[in-house]
Amino acid sequence: MSQLMADKIQKDTSLGTYLSLTWEMVKMNVLSAMEYRVSFAMQVIGMIINDIGLVALWFIFFEKFPEIRGWTFRDTAALFAITTAQFSIVMILANGSFRMARMIANGEIDNFLSLPKNVLWQISLSKTEVSAFGDLLFGLVIYFFSGNLSFESFGLFILLSVITAVIFFNFIVITQSIAFFTGNFEEAAVQLFHALLGFTLYPQTAFFGILKIITLTILPAFFIAALPVEIFRNFNIFSLSLMIGFAAITFFIAIFVFKKGLRRYESGNLINIKI
Amino acid sequence: MNGVYALKIIKYFEVAKINYFNSLAYVINALSRSGVVVIRIWIFAQLYRITYAASGAEEIGGLTVAMVVWSLMMTQSFQSSGRPPVSEIIDEEVKSGALAYSINRPYSYILFHLSGYLGRSTSSLFINLLIGSAASLILVGPVKITLFGILFGAILMIFGRLLDFLISFIIGLAAFWIEDTTAIAWIYSKGQMVFGGIILPIALFPDYLQKIAEFLPFSQLFYSAARLIVSFDMELFHKFILIQFFWIAFFAALAYFIFKKGLKYVTINGG
Amino acid sequence: MNVIEVKNLAKEFQIKQKRAGLKNGLAFLLRPEYKNIKAVDDLSFSVSRGELLAFIGPNGAGKSTTIKMLTGILFPSSGHINVLGFDPTKERQKLAYNIGSVFGQKPQLWYHLPAIDTYNLLARIYELDQREYKKHLAFLVEAFEIGDLLNTPVRKLSLGQRMRCEIAASLIHKPKIIFLDEPTIGLDVVAKQHIREVIKYLNEKEKVTIFLTSHDAGDIESLAKRTIIVNFGKIIFDGPTDTLKKNYIKSKIVELVTEDPIENFQFSGGTIIEKGKFDIKVELDISKNSIDKLLSFAVENFNIKDINIFDPPLEEIIADIYRAQKL
Numbered sequence: 001m002s003q004l005m006a007d008k009i010q011k012d013t014s015l016g017t018y019l020s021l022t023w024e025m026v027k028m029n030v031l032s033a034m035e036y037r038v039s040f041a042m043q044v045i046g047m048i049i050n051d052i053g054l055v056a057l058w059f060i061f062f063e064k065f066p067e068i069r070g071w072t073f074r075d076t077a078a079l080f081a082i083t084t085a086q087f088s089i090v091m092i093l094a095n096g097s098f099r100m101a102r103m104i105a106n107g108e109i110d111n112f113l114s115l116p117k118n119v120l121w122q123i124s125l126s127k128t129e130v131s132a133f134g135d136l137l138f139g140l141v142i143y144f145f146s147g148n149l150s151f152e153s154f155g156l157f158i159l160l161s162v163i164t165a166v167i168f169f170n171f172i173v174i175t176q177s178i179a180f181f182t183g184n185f186e187e188a189a190v191q192l193f194h195a196l197l198g199f200t201l202y203p204q205t206a207f208f209g210i211l212k213i214i215t216l217t218i219l220p221a222f223f224i225a226a227l228p229v230e231i232f233r234n235f236n237i238f239s240l241s242l243m244i245g246f247a248a249i250t251f252f253i254a255i256f257v258f259k260k261g262l263r264r265y266e267s268g269n270l271i272n273i274k275i
Numbered sequence: 276m277n278g279v280y281a282l283k284i285i286k287y288f289e290v291a292k293i294n295y296f297n298s299l300a301y302v303i304n305a306l307s308r309s310g311v312v313v314i315r316i317w318i319f320a321q322l323y324r325i326t327y328a329a330s331g332a333e334e335i336g337g338l339t340v341a342m343v344v345w346s347l348m349m350t351q352s353f354q355s356s357g358r359p360p361v362s363e364i365i366d367e368e369v370k371s372g373a374l375a376y377s378i379n380r381p382y383s384y385i386l387f388h389l390s391g392y393l394g395r396s397t398s399s400l401f402i403n404l405l406i407g408s409a410a411s412l413i414l415v416g417p418v419k420i421t422l423f424g425i426l427f428g429a430i431l432m433i434f435g436r437l438l439d440f441l442i443s444f445i446i447g448l449a450a451f452w453i454e455d456t457t458a459i460a461w462i463y464s465k466g467q468m469v470f471g472g473i474i475l476p477i478a479l480f481p482d483y484l485q486k487i488a489e490f491l492p493f494s495q496l497f498y499s500a501a502r503l504i505v506s507f508d509m510e511l512f513h514k515f516i517l518i519q520f521f522w523i524a525f526f527a528a529l530a531y532f533i534f535k536k537g538l539k540y541v542t543i544n545g546g
Numbered sequence: 547m548n549v550i551e552v553k554n555l556a557k558e559f560q561i562k563q564k565r566a567g568l569k570n571g572l573a574f575l576l577r578p579e580y581k582n583i584k585a586v587d588d589l590s591f592s593v594s595r596g597e598l599l600a601f602i603g604p605n606g607a608g609k610s611t612t613i614k615m616l617t618g619i620l621f622p623s624s625g626h627i628n629v630l631g632f633d634p635t636k637e638r639q640k641l642a643y644n645i646g647s648v649f650g651q652k653p654q655l656w657y658h659l660p661a662i663d664t665y666n667l668l669a670r671i672y673e674l675d676q677r678e679y680k681k682h683l684a685f686l687v688e689a690f691e692i693g694d695l696l697n698t699p700v701r702k703l704s705l706g707q708r709m710r711c712e713i714a715a716s717l718i719h720k721p722k723i724i725f726l727d728e729p730t731i732g733l734d735v736v737a738k739q740h741i742r743e744v745i746k747y748l749n750e751k752e753k754v755t756i757f758l759t760s761h762d763a764g765d766i767e768s769l770a771k772r773t774i775i776v777n778f779g780k781i782i783f784d785g786p787t788d789t790l791k792k793n794y795i796k797s798k799i800v801e802l803v804t805e806d807p808i809e810n811f812q813f814s815g816g817t818i819i820e821k822g823k824f825d826i827k828v829e830l831d832i833s834k835n836s837i838d839k840l841l842s843f844a845v846e847n848f849n850i851k852d853i854n855i856f857d858p859p860l861e862e863i864i865a866d867i868y869r870a871q872k873l
């Protein structure tokens with residue numbers, strides 16, 4: 001046994017191991033939530049109704065105003081398909097990251113430091129938002145109202161959802177990690193999240209001026225909403241590369257901020273440290 | 276006789292006052308939430324400018340762009356000051372059994388929560404309106420608001436909040452029978468979003484939907500007050516106040532009925 | 547062979563000073579004041595393989611801080627730590643494969659699922675060979691007697707059952723050292739006894755080094771051969787638990803059972819702890835008076851049926867040491 005362990009210590013954990021472990025963690029999270037069957041079902045259904053409400057609103061809007069600077073209801077359908085898909089990916093695979101600011105304030109990161117696996121990965125998978133399955137279902141259904149219905153389009157839709165999910169995740173990690181430096185950032189991080197989410201629901205052609213700049217930078221709605229819908233309508237390899245590039249850059253920033261924050265946590269100079 | 280009523284009123288006023296000052300302490304939280312409101316107003320200003328430009332009209336449904344933005348700002352302020360939702364509080368009380376204890380208190384349970392709700396929401400309402408008005412002024416300029424508009428609008432607003440309270444209260448009571456009332460609360464808030472005129476004013480609805488939406492309770496919560504303030508019309512006021520009264524009577528009766536049923540449930544099952 | 551070596555370990559915190567009131571609050575935001583707190587102050591000790599030691603101290607003494615540094619969760623301000631040949635600061639994950647911990651407030655077991663699910667997950671997290679894991683799990687299940695608890699959701703278990711499962715969880719990967727923080731807190735006497743037996747077994751038969759923190763003197767007395775007491779970040783006692791008792795006993799407790807009812811009992815240096823109609827418990831300050839004088843007094847004045855003489859509870863001894871430190 002110890003010999004086998006010694007081998008483990010020499011090598012770092014492989015990606016394959018992390019992937020299969022991720023699957024195990026998601027399974028356990030779902031099983032855990034299934035203990036409350038009724039609540040589980042209600043949350044999924046509730047989320048679907050939630051999303052239907054959103055679509056209904058914009059359906060009514062586009063009934064009265066069929067086109068906003070080139071943006072039609074179909075574009076909104078595509079938008080919702082991509083945003084709900086990316087949102088559900090993050091909520092299923094990394095819901096714990098939403099709790100990070102709170103965990104930091106309560107010193108709950110200690111648990112994750114005691115296990116021999118990547119801390120951010122553990123935090124992310126510590127929870128799964130069950131209602132996200134409702135979102136995922138909805139995203140797939142609303143996709144059919146988007147107008148592009150070929151196999152390639154579907155493949156593109158999946159690809160775009162994954163890339164935007166990564167950007168979304170990076171955003172959450174960065175905003176939540178600020179808690180490492182200020183001790184208490186939970187409410188603010190939640191507000192930033194809602195602000196970003198807010199931007200992604202509107203016809204993206206409505207933004208210009210300073211608002212547009214905001215969507216290009218601190219609340220990157222451009223990259224997770226406007227740009228993917230544009231690529232979905234008119235595929236353009238340059239735009240796609242831009243998106244992937246942005247995802248990669250923000251990923252490295254997120255990891256950097258998190259690592260720095262974790263070091264700070266481990267030196268124990270947080271305001272709310274409990275001796 | 277008068278003395279007894281006076282005492283009763285003072286009691287509820289005190290409850291409202293406590294909740295008012297309590298929530299004033301959360302000014303910073305309210306301010307950050309107001310930040311979100313400002314961004315939303317900004318988005319609305321741009322969205323509706325472009326929308327109106329696309330139709331080539333200055334006025335649609337009796338509203339200019341500026342009036343649309345101001346009415347949305349007010350609707351949103353009214354809506355967000357109603358948090359935390361009463362349904363959550365009632366749900367908690369039912370689940371924890373505190374409800375059973377409260378029944379023994381010498382004041383009406385429902386009035387207690389109503390005063391709490393009004394007290395809580397008043398401070399955040401003022402802050403939201405203040406900041407929202409400043410933002411609207413800067414983004415779309417002023418709109419012609421008359422004294423009548425404010426007066427009668429305020430009446431609609433107060434009754435609208437009463438309606439919101441009643442519906443939220445009933446949802447909370449569902450906790451007697453349902454494990455998780457948040458799903459129902461969600462549906463209610465979605466109803467507000469679609470038919471409550473908080474993102475798309477009812478006046479801008481396609482004609483066939485407008486009549487239906489105006490009659491539904493959702494539009495009477497926050498939108499009708501905002502709509503009236505932004506462009507006062509006595510006939511409109513009459514229409515709205517009647518619809519409000521209808522729904523208030525309906526939900527008040529429903530609340531009473533469900534409450535009684537719930538209490539019976541408690542005494543049979545011991546909470 | 548030393549599994550833990552600590553040399554001149556120190557940890558300082560800078561805590562922002564908050565003061566009440568709005569004016570002070572504003573001043574605090576603009577120019578925060580920091581206070582330096584020495585949580586751990588020049589600590590040195592070593593632990594050899596197979597030891598079972600109690601690491602105790604009052605709240606705020608620096609215990610948890612030290613343990614966090616030993617496990618790599620916290621960085622020291624200065625000093626050296628070596629655990630199983632690793633520097634916890636630099637090689638935390640590698641060290642994690644070889645140590646286990648049970649912290650009462652931070653459970654490992656997933657609340658809504660049966661313990662077996664957590665065990666299986668842990669086996670994968672620690673990348674254990676499946677056959678070895680199954681064998682070892684069977685052993686743990688038997689030792690802790692948790693066979694019929696394995697498939698019950700953890701939330702349905704009693705505190706004692708949960709604790710047994712938690713400790714088993716910390717042992718899935720056959721760690722060489724385990725850190726146990728308050729393992730018997732909140733348990734009834736029978737459950738406490740059970741846990742203590744398991745801990746003893748682990749230490750004696752499996753040669754697992756155990757680092758125990760507990761406020762329960764019974765735990766310390768029955769389990770730990772060695773005790774380290776920390777206070778104000780310093781070690782104030784490091785030695786055999788027996789010595790602790792012998793050197794620090796300042797009083798004895800005498801219990802008397804009499805034939806006739808006891809009305810009055812006055813003895814210089816003696817404080818009455820308990821008094822019934824026919825029995826009495828007196829705590830005698832042995833610096834003020836002696837046991838045999840007390841016994842003579844008792845025999846002379848009462849019809850004695852039974853006499854028992856006890857050492858004061860360990861917690862009193864420890865509390866005395868803490869108090870002495872304050873002076």
